[in-house]
Amino acid sequence: MTVLVSMITISGLTAVGWAQPPKHEPVKASTNELPREDDQAVRNIVAGYEKAWNAHDMPALAKLFCEDAQWVNKVGMYWRGRDEIMVAHTAFHETIFKNHSYRTDAVETRAIAPGVAVAVATETFDGFKAPDGRDWPKARNRLSYVLVKGPDGWKIAHGQNAEVDEVAAKHDPVKKERK
Amino acid sequence: MTVLVSMITISGLTAVGWAQPPKHEPVKASTNELPREDDQAVRNIVAGYEKAWNAHDMPALAKLFCEDAQWVNKVGMYWRGRDEIMVAHTAFHETIFKNHSYRTDAVETRAIAPGVAVAVATETFDGFKAPDGRDWPKARNRLSYVLVKGPDGWKIAHGQNAEVDEVAAKHDPVKKERK
Secondary structure, eight states: OOOOOOEEEETTTEEEEOOOOOOOOOOOOOTTOOOOOHHHHHHHHHHHHHHEEEEEHHHHHHHHHHHEEEEEEETEEEEESSHHHHHHHHHHTTTTTTOOOOOEEEEEEEEETTTTEEEEEEEEOOOOOTTOOEEOOEEEEEEEEEEETTTTTTEEEEEEEEOHHHHTTTTTTHHHHHH | OOOEEEEEEETEEEEEEEEOOOOTTTOOOOOTTOOHHHHHHHHHHHHHHHHHHHOHHHHHHTTTTTEEEEEEEOOOOOSSHHHHHHHHHHHTTTTTTTOOEEEEEEEEEEEEETEEEEEEEEEEEEOEEESSSHHHHEEEEEEEEEEEEEETEEEEEEEEEEEEEEEHHHTOHHHHHHH
């Protein structure tokens, strides 16, 4: 937020004060706000990821990624390039995620450079049984997408997921500050 | 890696083989390779984060971030803006991380757009006691940094961390592919 200090001279008196913006001045976007159509395109990618996941549609999922995209999943697996990302997703959607789905609850977007955006999605991720046999209960996930705008529109360049630990969340120092 | 298959005709015989690149051809950088000095600057930021963390030097840590940086930690806490990131880090470094340290084991960098890089760091993170009383044992972390180059050099625009689940890691479909 920019705050202007103005010098106002009235009848020979000088006052220093906080200037009010002119009433009909257009609202100035924050420096990291995406243009409306880019914001919509980025949200469409995030929505497309959910749709492809829930339909277990791997070709649709693959289209969302740059060729050199990378991905870190919530247990720290690290896949380099769209091919690896798709090998992993295909293997899991044939097995542990065969009937799995999730719901996107909130998406926050921002520009970090021209043609580069970050979207943070908060999701409700259904429970599943991991390949190692452990049961993962239904949980919130928080997923950072890094997207770039290329000749074919916005694509995912990088992504990382985390599971929200609801016990830890009660001790978030920022949440305490906000009280 | 690009592999060339060449047709070589010798004395009327045709052989198919793996071509060796001409000896004096300049090495072609991959499209997402950072220029050397940017790569070094990005690695300096990642190293600076470790140094500031281990020294619990909050002013040094703050200097690494863009003002509008965001951060998702490994338990899914989501901080918006450098001020929130610093409130959280300061609170934790006065308490649970007062004597904590970690070691960066590997860093992979790449450019995703002009002046925008992603660095993925794999770290050995010492154990600690969480504010909710739980003991977190020593573990590997995997941390994605998204960095932008501005007038003051490279800064962190976004970060997200995850703990590597070593049990799950044995079932990484990509690792299986690599065998």
